[in-house]
Amino acid sequence: MLAERIDALLPQTQCRRCGFDGCRPYAEALARGESALNRCPPGGRDVIARLAALLGRPVLPLDPDCGHEGPQLVALIDEEACIGCARCLNDCPTDAIVGARKRMHTVIALDCSGCELCLPLCPVDCIDMVEAPAAPERDTHPAHYRRLYDSRRTRLARGQAEWRDALRASLAQDGAPAD
Ligand code: SF4
Ligand code: SF4
Ligand code: SF4
Numbered sequence: 001m002l003a004e005r006i007d008a009l010l011p012q013t014q015c016r017r018c019g020f021d022g023c024r025p026y027a028e029a030l031a032r033g034e035s036a037l038n039r040c041p042p043g044g045r046d047v048i049a050r051l052a053a054l055l056g057r058p059v060l061p062l063d064p065d066c067g068h069e070g071p072q073l074v075a076l077i078d079e080e081a082c083i084g085c086a087r088c089l090n091d092c093p094t095d096a097i098v099g100a101r102k103r104m105h106t107v108i109a110l111d112c113s114g115c116e117l118c119l120p121l122c123p124v125d126c127i128d129m130v131e132a133p134a135a136p137e138r139d140t141h142p143a144h145y146r147r148l149y150d151s152r153r154t155r156l157a158r159g160q161a162e163w164r165d166a167l168r169a170s171l172a173q174d175g176a177p178a179d
Contacts, residue, residue, distance in 0.1 A: 003031040018039040074109045077126060095111065
């Protein structure tokens with residue numbers, strides 16, 4: 001399937017800078033011919049060239065409205081300043097932040113895709129983006145991020161199914177229809 005082959009070329013940071021809700025929706029739009037191939041800043045020129053070759057379309061410069069190409073970054077939490085509100089956990093696509101409510105939070109650097117989605121969520125502005133430490137495993141990161149992202153989606157879907165089951169049970173107890 002074309003969308004899968006396109007998705008395999010994307011960096012999987014799930015940063016949404018392309019204007020889609022993650023790499024897979026962007027890949028699907030590209031497969032349908034509904035989006036330009038120059039909208040992925042984390043992939044930059046290299047990914048644009050690969051997409052152009054796969055899709056038989058001309059190479060374009062990166063669309064500056066989507067952002068700019070740069071080094072791989074990771075989030076770093078100032079643990080002294082963190083108030084433990086847990087808001088940053090809500091949107092981390094790779095579940096790279098660990099912590100509990102009212103406890104200090106920290107980022108697992110190898111799991112952080114550098115998407116920056118946690119930055120606007122922090123009420124005390126204690127998350128910075130810093131250059132990622134060089135790691136021999138970095139080439140395997142797209143696959144690693146995709147695995148983490150998929151397992152997060154599975155976990156959230158399971159949570160939602162459990163919530164719906166509980167709601168159905170409680171509505172059934174009250175004699176009301178569930179939907
Ligand atoms: S890495 Fe970000 S910009 Fe690139 S396709 Fe994935 S979500 Fe879109
Ligand atoms: S820690 Fe922040 S920058 Fe890193 S993956 Fe999670 S949301 Fe993105
Ligand atoms: S959003 Fe900021 S203050 Fe709240 S837990 Fe995360 S890093 Fe700490």
